Amino acid sequence: MNTYKNTRHAKFLLNYHFIWIPKYRKHILDNPKIKQLTLDTINELADKHKFEVLATEIMPDHIHLFISALPKYSPSKLMNIIKGTTGGRISKHFPELNIKVSIWTRAYFVATAGNVSSETIQHYIENQR
Numbered sequence: 019m020n021t022y023k024n025t026r027h028a029k030f031l032l033n034y035h036f037i038w039i040p041k042y043r044k045h046i047l048d049n050p051k052i053k054q055l056t057l058d059t060i061n062e063l064a065d066k067h068k069f070e071v072l073a074t075e076i077m078p079d080h081i082h083l084f085i086s087a088l089p090k091y092s093p094s095k096l097m098n099i100i101k102g103t104t105g106g107r108i109s110k111h112f113p114e115l116n117i118k119v120s121i122w123t124r125a126y127f128v129a130t131a132g133n134v135s136s137e138t139i140q141h142y143i144e145n146q147r
Contacts, residue, residue, distance in 0.1 A: 039081075
């Protein structure tokens with residue numbers, strides 16, 4: 019987890035801890051089907067965009083995601099990809115939620131983690147329940 023990664027032109031270790039919430043803190047994430055769709059979509063995006071999911075916890079009203087990403091993606095670009103794709107799929111598969119514009123708020127939390135605190139963040143996320 020805390021090993022440096024390589025591309026042709028870079029050696030890096032970029033770990034991000036993201037937290038984001040549904041609009042109005044609605045408890046849509048306690049639905050097992052929405053939770054599974056969200057997890058499956060995040061894992062699919064990880065394969066497509068070559069980031070590694072280190073830890074994930076989906077709570078009824080927010081999501082923790084800890085990833086290791088390539089330097090070509092800024093944190094805001096990663097959130098745009100993840101929130102946009104997961105929100106779109108939730109809206110498509112669950113029209114009964116009557117979502118007007120977006121599932122998620124525009125806001126999110128992000129913190130970077132180096133060698134020392136990665137285990138701490140992973141332990142925190144895994145012990146949310």
